[in-house]
Amino acid sequence: MTWIIPISIFLDQISKIWSRDFLSLNPINIWFIKLTYAQNTGMAFGMFKNNAFLLGIFSTSAICIALLFREWYLKKEKSKLFDLGINMVIGGALGNMYDRIRIGYVVDMVYVPHFAIFNVADSFVTIGGIILAIYFLWRSKHD
Template identity: 55%
Template sequence: MNWVIPIIIFFDQLTKKLSETFLLEKNIKIGFFQLTYVENTGIAFGLFKDMALFHGIFSTLIVIFLFILKEKYKEKYKFFTTSFDLGIAFIIGGALGNIIDRIRLGYVVDMIYWPNFSIFNVADIFVTFGGVILLYHFFKRSKYGEKNV
């Protein structure tokens, strides 16, 4: 599933570039959410603002840890699990998309605004879905045993 990572990064960076191009002057309402351009110097929900270097280093360490975990998991269990690999790939792809922003811009571009909830981007969506997939994987593994996952 390593091929998924560059695809996630591509679509994340593409949507960020499109929002920089088309959303600086206006917002676009689509159903119950809207597209808008925001420069986020924090992390999830805008927490810990103006700490780009820390966020970049921390995110990079998480990506390295996930690559190591993935390789150790494959070595230990000697089989390939699609849900585990996909979850890790989603998280790594999303994290790298946001790391690129932090290095390139000093902030992360967010553009999907969900009123009364948050503003986020494509990378954040993949990190979230990757986490959900991993939770599912570990739940199934603990419930049914590792040979069935």
């Protein structure tokens, strides 16, 4: 399922272009969610703002570890659920890393009041992480 990686990067980048070109001028409110344009120089919840070098090292390290873990684990056990989750995490992480390298910040566009502002790449990382958690919980119950 490595095809998920380029698809997640593509969807993330298209949404960021749309956000920059359209939402920066015309934010959209949908119920309690606001679609808008924001430049995030930090990481999750704004941590490490304006520290591109540290975030670049952190992102690169995390992606390398995830790739190595994926290769090691898939040689040991074939699991479509694990493969789906890990590739979603890697694709999302690469989408945000691409922004950091190319423009020095990550474009965010989905604002949930009292929570956070995030993007499609963040969603891939989060959903992939949930899938991995479900997989490992299920596996621990059946070993």
